[in-house]
Amino acid sequence: MQAEPLSTDLLIVGAGLAGLTAASHLDDGRSITILDKGRSVGGRLATRRIGDAVLDHGAQFFTVRSDSFRAAVDRWILDGVVEEWCRGFDEADGYPRYRTAGGMNRLAKHVAAHLTDRVTIHTSHRVERIAPGAAGWSVEAAGQRWLADDVLVTSPVPQTVEMLTAGGIGVPDSVASLQYHAVVGLLATLDRSPGLPSPGAIQQPHDPEFTFIADNQAKGISPTPAITFHGAHAWSAAVYDRPDDELLSVLLDRAAPYLGDAEIVEAQVKKWRYTGPVTPHPDRTVVIADEPGRLALAGDAFGGPKVEGAFLSGLAAATSLH
Ligand SMILES: Cc1cc2nc3c(=O)[nH]c(=O)nc-3n(C[C@H](O)[C@H](O)[C@H](O)COP(=O)(O)OP(=O)(O)OC[C@H]3O[C@@H](n4cnc5c(N)ncnc54)[C@H](O)[C@@H]3O)c2cc1C
Structure with a gap:
């Protein structure tokens, strides 16, 4: 000291x-x-590079409900840092979801x-x-x-x-x-687009395995194809302590149906012990x-x-x- x-x-x-x-x-x-x-x-505004790919692996997007956050987000939009990504995933609900140009960490x-x-x-x-x-x-x-x-x-x-x-x-x-929810995620670079539906992400809050899947290239932050998977809270908690190599093979197996014709170039496990508060x-x-x-x-x-x-x-x- x-x-x-x-x-x-x-x-x-x-x-x-x-x-x-x-x-x-x-x-x-x-x-x-x-x-x-x-x-x-x-x-947790976290962005990782794997080769040339850029992947958001913490927060994926954000929404705005309060006036004070609205004022900050409007400023960041003018600064060219934040952009509207979409107005919903499965179907448009009119509420903007924002992304950060170059990945969340840039914010x-x-x-x-x-x-x-x-x-x-x-x-x-x-x-x-x-x-x-x-x-x-x-x-x-x-x-x-x-x-x-x-x-x-x-x-x-x-x-x-x-x-x-x-x-x-x-x-x-x-x-x-x-207390906090844990999330186990998979980050993978691909040889081509996985062809996820517009806007390049699937949100399925009730799925027992993956609740959010995003194609970072379609999202506009990665120059090359790269996909982020986030595990459901209960599933993540159940598998959290398994060794990474074991988790990787489980994750790759479950991710396969979402990849279309794409092949994985490189894949990594990402664990978050403290994703967000339970209450x-x-x-x-x-x-x-x-x-x-x-x-x-x-x-x-x-x-x-x-x-x-x-x-x-x-x-x-x-x-x-x-
Ligand atoms: C997988 C995942 C997905 C998410 N998806 C979304 C989403 O789509 N939309 C959304 O709005 N939010 C999402 N979030 C939540 C959002 O990222 C967080 O709510 C927000 O970023 C939290 O900010 P914070 O400043 O409170 O905490 P943090 O960003 O965690 O900042 C706390 C800081 O404290 C530091 N720290 C911890 N311990 C110490 C120590 N001992 N000494 C020094 N420093 C320390 C950490 O390194 C960290 O930088 C997600 C989070 C995760 C992990």
């Missing part, structure tokens, strides 16, 4: 949409440090690129412990220590509980009891301590799930930390 702690006015754990949104709405002169364990920003990078120079982001920094100290919160990550006046934690709740428990901080039961906490943000400064929690498990929920939770956290 480095001897001299670094100091910051506000420390945010997590550079997913909730953490980035909070930072972008706290432009009040304070210094902000964001720590994320991932190699890049975005969290996080776009928000991060527009933060002021008072915000510093460190990726590949896993926060191990948050503890109260005499002069503020002590946050330990990657062999360094930060002293922060206020802290906002936006990681999925089980990960948040780990870092707070390590620092001797109790988490209210209403938060600690929040979100009723509040968009929760302040769990006021001393030695504020310690707030946010993320898509607070107030409402999905991309919009993460945005609105980040916004609520920014308001409560002003």
